[in-house]
Amino acid sequence: MPNLRILSMLLPLVMLAGCSLMELSLEGDSEPLSKTAINTRLLVRAFHDDFTNQVVIVADSIRKMSQDIEVQKKAIQWKINTNKASAKAAFQSIPEIALVDTWILCSQMDTYFKTDAGSVVFNEASPLAVQAARGLNERIEKTARVLYPKKRFDQLASFVSDYTVKHPFTSLEFPRQNILNELTRHLNVADTTYITTLGSGSQAMSDLSDRIGVFREQLQLQLEWQKELISLNWENDSIADSYLARADSLSVSLGQLATIARESPETMALIAENMRMELLPIVSRFNEGIEGSIMRFSEERRLLQKFIDEQRVLAVGDMNSSGKALIVETGQSMTEVVKEVSWLLIVLTVILALVFGGIPFVAGYLVAKARFKEK
Numbered sequence: 001m002p003n004l005r006i007l008s009m010l011l012p013l014v015m016l017a018g019c020s021l022m023e024l025s026l027e028g029d030s031e032p033l034s035k036t037a038i039n040t041r042l043l044v045r046a047f048h049d050d051f052t053n054q055v056v057i058v059a060d061s062i063r064k065m066s067q068d069i070e071v072q073k074k075a076i077q078w079k080i081n082t083n084k085a086s087a088k089a090a091f092q093s094i095p096e097i098a099l100v101d102t103w104i105l106c107s108q109m110d111t112y113f114k115t116d117a118g119s120v121v122f123n124e125a126s127p128l129a130v131q132a133a134r135g136l137n138e139r140i141e142k143t144a145r146v147l148y149p150k151k152r153f154d155q156l157a158s159f160v161s162d163y164t165v166k167h168p169f170t171s172l173e174f175p176r177q178n179i180l181n182e183l184t185r186h187l188n189v190a191d192t193t194y195i196t197t198l199g200s201g202s203q204a205m206s207d208l209s210d211r212i213g214v215f216r217e218q219l220q221l222q223l224e225w226q227k228e229l230i231s232l233n234w235e236n237d238s239i240a241d242s243y244l245a246r247a248d249s250l251s252v253s254l255g256q257l258a259t260i261a262r263e264s265p266e267t268m269a270l271i272a273e274n275m276r277m278e279l280l281p282i283v284s285r286f287n288e289g290i291e292g293s294i295m296r297f298s299e300e301r302r303l304l305q306k307f308i309d310e311q312r313v314l315a316v317g318d319m320n321s322s323g324k325a326l327i328v329e330t331g332q333s334m335t336e337v338v339k340e341v342s343w344l345l346i347v348l349t350v351i352l353a354l355v356f357g358g359i360p361f362v363a364g365y366l367v368a369k370a371r372f373k374e375k
Contacts, residue, residue, distance in 0.1 A: 033095070033203055036147060040095035043143050044102055045210060048090035051106075051136055052221075055082045058132040062125040069232065071122050076229045078129070078172050080222060082109070085174040087218050091211055094180075094194050096156075099147070101179055103140045103160050110137040112169035121172065159186045219308065226303075 033041070059075040066072060089101035110133040112118040113126070120126050145153050163182065184191050 037095045038203070040099050040147050041207075043147065044090050044095065044098045045214075047102065047140060047143060048086050048214075050139075051086050051102075052083050054132055054136060055079055058128050062122050062128055065125045065128075066123060068123060071125065072232060073229060074121060074172060075125075076225055076232065080225045080229075081172055081174045083218060083221055083225075085176050087214055088176045091214055093207065097180060097183070097194060099140075099144060100156055100160065100183060101176065103144060103156070104163050104179065105174065105176070106133070106137040106140045107160050107164045108167070108169045109133045109174065111164055115168075117170070155187060159183055162186070 056079055059079045062075040063072045066075075085105055086102065089105050090098050092098040092101065113121075113130045113133045118126075119130060122129055141157070144156060148156065159182075163179065167177070180191065180194060184193065187193075
C-alpha cells in the first residue's frame, strides 16, 4: 500500500510538470529585445514624426516668405529628401543603429546649414532652416543621452562627430549609407554584435506593422510634394507674358496692314515681311517652351517612378526577412513543443502502466500473503 500512495502523489506532480513544460514551449525560444532597445526604437520612430513635421513647417514658411521660384523649389526638395532619409534611418531593424543613423542625419544637416553654401541656400529665409536643423540635432542628442549611460553615449557621440566630418552634405541631397561596418570598427566590436535577434514574435510583427504604416504615409507625402513641385514648375515656366507681348505687336501690325492695304497696296510685301518676323519668334519660343516643359515633366515622372520602385523593393525585402524569421522561430518552437509533448506522453504511459498493471499485482500479492499467514 505505501507504493500505491507514493504513485498517487507522484502522478499529479508529473502532470503539473508536463503542463508547465508545454506553457514554456509555447512562449517560444526567440530572445525578446531588451528594455533599452525597445525604448530606443519607440523614441527614434517618434522623433522621425517630429523631424518630418518640423521640416515641413519650416519649408512651407520659406515658400511663403520667398518670391524666388528657385528657393520655393528647393524648399519642396528639402521636404522630399529629408522625409526619405529620415524614414530610411529611423526604421532600421536594429534600434541602436537606427538611433545613430538618425543622429548622423541631423548632425550632417546641421553642419551643412552652417557652411557658406548651406547658410544661404534659401536666401533671406535661410536662418529658418539653420535654426530648425540646430534644434533637431540637439533633440536627438538629448534623446541618446537619456537612453544610454555616459560611457556608451560618449562612444556613439564620437562616432557621429567623426562620421559627419568624413561624409558631409554638400547640397540638399541627403544620401544614406550603411553605417554598421564603420560603427563596429569605431567601437572595436565584431559585426555580429548587432545581429542577435529580431525580438519576440509580437515585437517582430509590431516592427513589420510600423514599417508598412510609415511606407504608406511616406508614399502619400512624397506623391503630394512631387505634385507641388511639378505644379510649381508648370506655373512658373509659362511664357504667357511673352506671348501676350508678341500678340499685341502682331495686333498692331495687323491693324496697320488693314489700313495700308486699303490705301497703298504696293507696301504689302513689306508688311508681309514684318508679319513673318513677328510670327517666327513666337512659334520658335512656343515650341521651345512646350519641349522644355515636357522634358521636365518626364524627368519628374521618372524620378517619382524610381522612388516608388525603391520603396516597393524595400517593403518587400523587409516583409520577406521578417516573415522568414517568424517562420523559423515558429518551426523551432513547434519542434520543441512536439519533443516535450512526446516525453510527457511517454512518462504518462509508464505511470499509467504502473498504476493499472501494478495495483492488481500488488493487491494479489497482499491477498495471497494474508491467506498464507492465516494458514
